[in-house]
Structure formats: C-alpha cells, structure tokens
Amino acid sequence: NAATPFGLKAMASLQEINPSKDVASNPQIMFLCLHAAGLNLIPVSVIAVRAAQNASDPTDVFIPCMIVTFVGTLAAMIIVSLRQKINLFQPIILGWIAGISLIIASLVLYVVTLNAAGIQSFSSMLSNGLILLVFLLIVLGGLYKKIDIFSAFIDGAKNGFDTAIRIIPYILGILVAVSMLRTSGTFDAVITGMKQFFAVLGADTRFVDGLPTALIRPLSGGAARGMMVSTMTTFGPDSFASRLSGIFQGAADTTFYVVAVYFGSVGIKNTRYSIGTMLLADLVCVITAIFLCYLFFG
Known part of the structure; x- marks a missing residue:
C-alpha cells in the first residue's frame, strides 16, 4: 500500500509518453x-x-x-519480454538480474539466522x-x-485526491x-471438485486445502488474508495446508486489483495481454509454491 502512490505516479508518467x-x-x-508479480523482500504480515x-x-x-x-x-519479466521481443541476454539486463539475485540471496542468508522477533525488528528497521x-x-x-517542495506537495495531494475519486468505481x-x-x-x-479429481488420480490432496488463498489472492489481498487465517484455524498453523496458504x-500481489487501480487511474481501457500475463505468472507462483511446500515441509 505504501508503494501505491509511487506506482500511480510512475503509471501517470508512462501515460504521458x-x-x-x-x-x-x-x-x-x-x-x-x-508490479503484480509482487517481489516481496520479507513477508512480514504472513509471519x-x-x-x-x-x-x-x-x-x-x-x-x-x-x-x-x-x-x-x-516469470513475468520473461513472458512480457517474449511478447515484446526484448532480448534478455544483454549484459546490462543480466547484470541487473544477477545483482538483484545476489541481494535477495544475501538477505535470505542473513534473515535465516534470526528468530521471529529478530525478523520483525529487522523488517521494521529496513x-x-x-x-x-x-x-x-x-x-x-x-x-x-530548485523546486518549491511545499507547493509541489500541495499539487501532488490535489492530484492524489482526484486519482482516488477516479479509481473508486474500479475498487468497488x-x-x-x-x-x-x-x-x-x-x-x-471448486475446492471440493479439485480434491475429488486429485483423489481419483491417487495424488496427495493436502495442497488443495491451501488453494482458496491462491484462488482469491488475484482479486483481493484482504480476502486472501482472511482465507489464510481460516485455513490456519481449521487445520492448525503448523499444518501443510496452513504453511502453503502462507x-x-x-508470494504474489492482487492481480485484478492492481490492473483496476493502475490502469483505471490513467484511463486505460484496452489492457492488451497484461491480465493473461499476470495470471500466467500467478500460475507459475502457485506451482512453485506447491513444489517448495512439499520440498520443505513434506
């Protein structure tokens, strides 16, 4: 939420060109x-x-x-790059990817040495x-x-109010x-049908109990959080389904909310292939999450 004003400003700047x-x-x-892929440094709310x-x-x-x-x-970057015919094997792009990967790996290596209180404290400071x-x-x-910062702030506040009015119908x-x-x-x-389907195939169905969070997540972060809490209450916080739900x-952002707010704020009506790309990236996240949950928690 804190990043939304900056994101809206970036979208408005891109709309100018x-x-x-x-x-x-x-x-x-x-x-x-x-943005919708939701690169998240530390999942503080989940913890x-x-x-x-x-x-x-x-x-x-x-x-x-x-x-x-x-x-x-x-996945989102690769999919969009393929659609837009962007060559990802350029030194500067590979350098950025390697740099971000190194930062994330370093962050992971440091955070795993902390306890829950330490992670929350570090996250707060960060x-x-x-x-x-x-x-x-x-x-x-x-x-x-040499910009009049106060006047620019007032103008920005006025524009923010106008933007809020424009995006209310989309949020509603x-x-x-x-x-x-x-x-x-x-x-x-849907969940009952999926559980029966995988049961017929003889597959493990524990992951299905965590899927409500994944299904509602593209629509609403608050609703997904409610689903996560409901899963923990039903199956216990240390269950496979609860960990997967977490x-x-x-691990992802609210796809349709992001589309509605950001494109709605600048009057975009034809989103082209953006929603399909975001949902495909969400699917990659879901499959990866299920695989890692079995890998880490059996």
Whole structure:
C-alpha cells in the first residue's frame, strides 16, 4: 500500500509518453506485470499472522516465500519480454538480474539466522529506513532542482485526491465481485471438485486445502488474508495446508486489483495481454509454491 502512490505516479508518467491514451503501452505492461508479480523482500504480515496463530515457527515460510516471489517476478519479466521481443541476454539486463539475485540471496542468508522477533525488528528497521531514504531523496532532489517542495506537495495531494475519486468505481467493482464469489459458495465447490479429481488420480490432496488463498489472492489481498487465517484455524498453523496458504499469501500481489487501480487511474481501457500475463505468472507462483511446500515441509 505504501508503494501505491509511487506506482500511480510512475503509471501517470508512462501515460504521458503513451501514443494511444486508452491502450496500454509496452512499458506500462512491463511495469504493471512486474508490479503484480509482487517481489516481496520479507513477508512480514504472513509471519505476524502465523505468530498470532501460535505457530511453532512463524518464520518457517520465509525462504519459500522469497523463492516463489522471485520466481514469479522472473516469470513475468520473461513472458512480457517474449511478447515484446526484448532480448534478455544483454549484459546490462543480466547484470541487473544477477545483482538483484545476489541481494535477495544475501538477505535470505542473513534473515535465516534470526528468530521471529529478530525478523520483525529487522523488517521494521529496513522498511522505515527505506521510507526515510525515499523521503530524503525527494527533498534533496527538490533542492537540487530548485523546486518549491511545499507547493509541489500541495499539487501532488490535489492530484492524489482526484486519482482516488477516479479509481473508486474500479475498487468497488473488485470488492463486489469478491463478495459474490465468497458468499455464493463458488470457492467451496471448486475446492471440493479439485480434491475429488486429485483423489481419483491417487495424488496427495493436502495442497488443495491451501488453494482458496491462491484462488482469491488475484482479486483481493484482504480476502486472501482472511482465507489464510481460516485455513490456519481449521487445520492448525503448523499444518501443510496452513504453511502453503502462507506461502501463497506472501508470494504474489492482487492481480485484478492492481490492473483496476493502475490502469483505471490513467484511463486505460484496452489492457492488451497484461491480465493473461499476470495470471500466467500467478500460475507459475502457485506451482512453485506447491513444489517448495512439499520440498520443505513434506
């Protein structure tokens, strides 16, 4: 949520150079697909919920979450690059990928040495430090370019209010759709059918109990969090389904919400292949999460 204003500003900037104002441009699609992939450094909310549910080790899903979210981001980048015919084997692109991979690997190696309290403390310091850094960079950038920072802030606040009004219908539509799906019993029917299908195949069906979080996650983060808590309450916080549900929650963003808010804020009506790409990246995350959950938790 804290990143949303910056994301909306980036989308507005990309819209300024978009030749077709109601059709998503290639840069906008790449930006939004990477955003929806949800690269998450530390799944603090998932760890906090697991701790509140008295899990024996609230942080045991941290490494799977990190791996899944990184794989999802790479998948989104590769899929969009293939559609846009971008050569990923350029030195600068490979350098960025290698650099980000090194940072994430270093973060994982450090965080695994901490306990739950240490992770929450480190995450808080990291988050607050990044916010402070961004604030300082904005102020210093304004001073360097001799911009009236206060006036720019007021103008930005006015634009933010206008943006909020524009995206309210899109948010309302998403919330209504989520409510209808949850109250109609659609998810229960889908989960029951999937469990019966995999049972007939003779496959392990434990992962199916964690799928409600994955199914609702593209629509609503709050609803997915509710599904995760419900799974923990039903099966226990240390169950396979609960751990898988936590990985789902911490490893992707709300695809349709992101599309509605970001494209809606700039008046994009034709999203081209962006939704399909995001859902395909979500599918990669789901498959990877299931594989890693069996690998880590059996």
